[in-house]
């Protein structure tokens with residue numbers, strides 16, 4: 001079968017998922033491409049409709065072994081009709097647990113037919129100079145693997161005459177999905193030093209609008225996803241992680257998740 005166009009959808013507060021999706025798109029090499037970046041709050045107001053002659057590639061980071069709930073809420077509004085779909089999760093070199101299965105199941109409920117899935121590694125959101133975890137990933141080898149997946153997806157599409165539920169895939173994960181041990185409670189984990197010039201970049205990159213544009217020291221802790229985009233994107237390095245539970249988790253991850261994990265494909 002042939003596809004008319006490619007839709008790339010991603011939620012990516014610190015940019016690793018976006019880079020993997022762009023790598024996959026290079027491998028697919030389709031001229032008609034629509035980017036649907038649902039990271040910022042205003043972008044999640046748009047809804048997605050797709051048909052069977054389009055190819056959908058959707059990517060999300062793994063949060064506590066699951067798809068971030070903010071992404072799931074948006075995905076639940078997708079209207080698809082037998083759309084061939086590639087499901088991608090990007091995790092911080094710990095585990096992806098039920099996230100890929102949850103993404104696949106949810107896309108099926110919305111009318112998609114997952115024809116491929118993959119899990120890639122990205123630098124952990126909680127990684128920094130003190131607590132390095134999967135630093136600088138995806139790296140060149142990961143991005144080659146992203147392009148390779150794109151090429152394999154196109155090969156699969158060209159090899160089938162039409163899309164049906166037999167084209168679907170099996171991915172790791174369990175039902176019922178993992179229930180996070182404790183919902184991360186609102187924590188005051190960000191320290192802001194005198195380098196802060198109130199440039200507003202942190203407020204711009206926050207995926208939930210939790211930072212006040214006029215005073216970036218004001219953070220709505222109930223809204224905060226702990227995605228660390230504001231820390232990583234601060235041009236003055238004015239935002240750091242305070243000593244406390246959050247830092248302890250980052251230290252534990254940097255001690256226990258050093259062994260390099262590799263991308264996995266499912267067809």
Ligand SMILES: Cc1cc2nc3c(=O)[nH]c(=O)nc-3n(C[C@H](O)[C@H](O)[C@H](O)COP(=O)(O)O)c2cc1C
Nearest residue numbers: 012013014015016017061064065092094122124125
């Ligand atoms: C709240 C939260 C929970 C996370 N949970 C996991 C996890 O369960 N396993 C894992 O390996 N990485 C976990 N990560 C790390 C991210 O999945 C990883 O850094 C990913 O590359 C971030 O994607 P992004 O750059 O597109 O935001 C978590 C990150 C955050 C912010």
